[in-house]
Amino acid sequence: MAGGVALAVPGPVQTDPDKLRWGIVSTVKAPLEQVARFAAFYLDMGAHRVHLHLDLPDPALAERLSHPRVRVHQCNDAYWAGKPEKLRESHQLRQAFNATRIYRISTLDWLAHIDVDEFVLAPGPIKPLLAAADPSATHIAMAPVEMLDTAGDPHHFKRTGPKAALRQIYPTYGEHVAGGFISTQSPKNIARTGLDGVRLGIHALRHHGKVVNTGTHVPGLEIGHAHAPDWETFHRHIMYRLDKGSYRNRKGRFNPLGGLIKTLLEDGGIPALRHFHTEMSVASPERLDLLDAHDMLVTATLDLDAKVARHFGDIEGK
Template sequence: MSKSWSVVSTIDEPKPLVLAFVSYYLALGAEEVHIYLDRASEETRDIQEILHTRSEVSCTICDEAYWQQNAAKQPAHIPRRQRINATNAYRVTKSDWLLHCDADEYLGKVEAVLAALETIDSENDYVLVPVAERVRTEEDDPSALFSEFFRRPVSRAHHDQTIALYEPYGEMLQNNVAGHTLGKSFYRTGRSMTVGVHTLNEAGVTGRVGARLNFQALFHVDDLTERSFIKKLQQRIVRGHGPEKTQAPARKAQLQFVKDHMGAPETLSAFYRGLKKITPDQAQTLHDNGWLMRYEIDPLPSIAQYFPEARVALTVDEFDSLLELT
């Protein structure tokens, strides 16, 4: 019998993305989907009501009462909140494995992933799924929220090559990607552990043994729209988590650029395109080096299947209009 698996995510996103995430993972075969909504509002209460129409879904609103019960008060840093929430889900899940990822991260190649999990030695507490990051190309439908080209992180040996490829924004990428390079993990259940954001060996946790898949199967769509990508960086700065509080050089450079050009929308638009939209020449170089892959992520049919009453288009205009309300 194949091992069962579930997924957990802490989310602060508009309703269409929450429904996309939940329905996508239900369609993949997740036994349970555990959602922690990162703030209390009329919208999150509406989302919770919709999600609870599905018996496979647990949805918790992380309001003041929740944090009083779990951490005395809401932790200031998102990773801390994510670890608490994921560990709570870990303690109650009935599945053999629990995947912890973000709302903009979509598991792919699920048959290969599950087959690999079957072969993992019992000494391994977690299995890291390597990431690929979505990029926009000239082939994309510019109105669609999701598209199908992803770039792979590369080794540091190719640092100079990737810096040159993305000039003048090359220093704002780490190993060919704008976001994280690690991936996210499945955690073997039934053990005493605090679930990590990426792996168990973080935030002072040591001594845990993990395995790593040898292929990319987590597809990171961190730039759902140009506006959402820039807004998230701006929010980090406004909330006191700007370049001064950031260690990673590429992310630090991104935040510094956004901070320096807060009032220059055209400059920020060029910054987004330089990081996230590749030219035909760049696409050819990535392809020739094996750094570009194609994988379709389309949650819309799953939303129609699991939440047929929902009116969701998954378009750029729809998503951007909802950002104005958050």
């Protein structure tokens, strides 16, 4: 990557899957049930540590999700005391600060910065994959796959695709939506720990402001993003995403996807927005067949409720 920086991995690296330890860090603002599903998924995957930063402090949630491998951090005034006020200005800055703080004190071998609506999809047990990674690689970049609106398990996800395929799969909007994704196409990273001067951002590992480009990829290791798993979720978050989230204009740069969504709302209102979600996200049989024909379909059984029951018992109010 132009302007990037290469970092040397401090050795030795852990290559024994039985000894390797990995974990995740996340900043969350979600209902108990969603946070429980998220944490249980990674506990079941074998994470040695799950760090949850509660952007909206909630002692009751922390108590309910008490677990030997879970660490809950209340992001209250005491947590932010003495830290630069700028760090609290946006959820993106809070996320990066929280993840970097944990990265710098972590004794794990690998740490991933993951959002509460993201699930790592792996072709097999993750510890052997991490143990076998290129020892000179500072991180593993996981390409996103976008969750479709699916009625329960198995869940279907879509990959990005070329324009010719997009026009066929999404006849109304495929020409106008880059990659066919209504969320980010940027990767998420699992980073080796122990790198000095590193910032564990949302989509990149940075060293003194420069993107670290000494990462690698592991075939089949992807990040499943539940950006719009159903119409209600998509609709509920749309205004926030347009104003402060993934659809906003950034530093004077126009966001084409956000612009398209604003135009749909202005010209056709909620019915137009719902038509957009239906075409781009609903897992109709015809769309699944087309995605599969273009090698753009990923199917995975998440079994989230069973994992919650296994690690946290029955969640009240579900």
